[in-house]
Amino acid sequence: MATDAQLIERLRTDATGEALRELYRSYSGELFGFALNALGERGAAEELVQEVFTRAWRHAERYDPNRASVRTWLYQIARHAIIDQRRRAAVRPGLPLHEPSAANEPLGESVEQAMLGWQVAMALERLSPDHRQMIRLAHVQGLTMREIAEHTELPVGTVKSRTWYALRALRLVLEEMGIR
Amino acid sequence: MDAHLTCAELRPMLGGYVLEALEPDETEAVRAHLPDCPGCAAELASLAELPRLLDLAAPVAHPDEPLSPSFEEALLDRFARESESARPVPPPKRRRRLPKLGIAWTRPRVAVVSAVLAAALAVGAMSALDGGDGQMRTSKNYIVALQPAPAAPDAKARIALYRVKGGTGVKLWASGLPPGSKQVYEMLCGNAHWTTSAGTFRADAQGKVVVRLTTAARVGEYDRVRVVTKDRNGTTTDVLTGRLF
Numbered sequence: 001m002a003t004d005a006q007l008i009e010r011l012r013t014d015a016t017g018e019a020l021r022e023l024y025r026s027y028s029g030e031l032f033g034f035a036l037n038a039l040g041e042r043g044a045a046e047e048l049v050q051e052v053f054t055r056a057w058r059h060a061e062r063y064d065p066n067r068a069s070v071r072t073w074l075y076q077i078a079r080h081a082i083i084d085q086r087r088r089a090a091v092r093p094g095l096p097l098h099e100p101s102a103a104n105e106p107l108g109e110s111v112e113q114a115m116l117g118w119q120v121a122m123a124l125e126r127l128s129p130d131h132r133q134m135i136r137l138a139h140v141q142g143l144t145m146r147e148i149a150e151h152t153e154l155p156v157g158t159v160k161s162r163t164w165y166a167l168r169a170l171r172l173v174l175e176e177m178g179i180r
Numbered sequence: 181m182d183a184h185l186t187c188a189e190l191r192p193m194l195g196g197y198v199l200e201a202l203e204p205d206e207t208e209a210v211r212a213h214l215p216d217c218p219g220c221a222a223e224l225a226s227l228a229e230l231p232r233l234l235d236l237a238a239p240v241a242h243p244d245e246p247l248s249p250s251f252e253e254a255l256l257d258r259f260a261r262e263s264e265s266a267r268p269v270p271p272p273k274r275r276r277r278l279p280k281l282g283i284a285w286t287r288p289r290v291a292v293v294s295a296v297l298a299a300a301l302a303v304g305a306m307s308a309l310d311g312g313d314g315q316m317r318t319s320k321n322y323i324v325a326l327q328p329a330p331a332a333p334d335a336k337a338r339i340a341l342y343r344v345k346g347g348t349g350v351k352l353w354a355s356g357l358p359p360g361s362k363q364v365y366e367m368l369c370g371n372a373h374w375t376t377s378a379g380t381f382r383a384d385a386q387g388k389v390v391v392r393l394t395t396a397a398r399v400g401e402y403d404r405v406r407v408v409t410k411d412r413n414g415t416t417t418d419v420l421t422g423r424l425f
C-alpha cells in the first residue's frame with residue numbers, strides 16, 4: 001500500500017486519477033469538518049475541499065516530505081484557500097462567509113488558530129475514551145485529581161497516572177499530525 | 181506530602197501538574213523536585229505546551245452529513261479534463277513520402293472495382309464489430325451488457341462507453357439491483373493488472389438506476405467493467421461484471 005507521500009509523488013504522472021482519489025478519501029472528511037468550522041457555511045466548505053485537492057495536484061511538485069507530512073501540507077493549502085476565500089468575500093460585502101473574527105486580528109493568524117484547534121480536536125478523538133475523559137474532566141471541567149477520583153470512583157493514583165499517560169498519548173498523536 | 185519525591189513517584193503527577201489539577205502540597209513537591217532533575221524537567225517541558233493547544237480545541241462542530249460522493253466525482257472529472265489538456269502535444273510526425281509507382285488509372289472499370297472492394301471491406305468491418313457477443317460499437321458508443329453476479333442475481337444492466345476528453349464516459353442502465361437507497365455502488369474499469377474507478381452511484385427504491393459516470397481510463401486501456409459494493413472493511417463484492425473485448 002502506497003504511503004501518502006508516494007501518492008503525492010504519483011499525482012505528477014498518474015493519468016488514472018487513482019492517487020488523487022486515494023488522497024481524497026483519506027483526507028476530504030476531516031478537511032471538510034475543518035472548513036465547515038472555519039467558514040461556517042456548508043457550500044463554502046464543500047467548495048474549499050475541492051479547491052484544496054485541485055491545488056494539491058496542480059502543485060504536487062512543491063510537496064517536500066522532509067518539511068511536512070501530507071496532512072500538514074494539505075491543511076496549509078486549506079489555510080491559504082480560506083484566506084483567499086475571505087479576501088474575495090471582503091470585497092463583496094453582500095456575501096459574508098462567516099462572522100468576522102477579532103477586529104484587528106490578521107486574517108492568516110485567525111485561520112491558523114482555527115486550523116490548529118480543529119487538528120487538536122481530531123487528535124483528542126484519536127485517544128482512548130479513558131484518556132479523553134481524564135483530559136476533559138481536568139482541563140475542561142477544571143476538576144482536581146482528587147475530585148476526578150471521587151467522580152469516577154477510581155483510586156487517585158490511577159487518575160494521576162492515567163492523566164499523565166493521556167497527555168503523553170495526545171502529544172504523540174499531535175506529533176504524528178505534524179504539530180510540535 | 182513528602183517534599184522529596186523520587187522520579188518514579190513524581191512522573192505520574194506531571195499530567196495533573198501541567199493541567200493545574202494537583203493539590204497545593206503536591207504542586208509544591210513537584211516544584212521542589214524539578215530544579216535538580218533534568219529528566220523530569222524535560223518530561224515536563226514536553227507536556228507544557230498541551231494546555232494551550234487544548235484551549236484551542238473546543239468547541240468543534242462536526243458536519244451533520246458527510247461530503248456527497250458527487251464531489252469526489254466532480255474532482256476526478258476536473259482532474260481528467262485538466263490532465264488531458266496539460267499533456268504535451270507531440271510534435272507532428274513527418275510523413276514519409278512513398279515513391280511514386282507511376283500507375284496510370286486509365287480504365288474506368290478499375291475505379292469501379294476498387295469502390296466495390298472498399299464497400300465489402302466496410303461491411304466486413306461492421307460485422308466484426310457486432311460479433312454477437314452482446315457488444316455493439318457505433319461510431320460514437322460502445323454498448324456492453326453486464327452479467328449479474330451472485331450478490332444481485334436478478335440484476336440486468338448495460339453500459340454505453342463513449343470517448344470523452346481525458347478518459348471514457350460511461351452511461352449505465354440497470355434494474356433489479358438490491359433495493360435500498362443507502363447502498364452505494366461503485367463502477368470499476370480495469371484489466372488484469374490494475375483497476376480504476378468510474379465513480380459511485382445509488383439505485384432508487386425499486387433497484388433501478390440510470391447514471392452517467394466518467395473514468396480517467398481511456399478506451400483500449402481496460403477490458404473489463406465491474407459494479408461493486410464495499411463494506412466498512414473495504415471488502416468489495418461484485419454486483420455486475422462485463423468484458424469488453
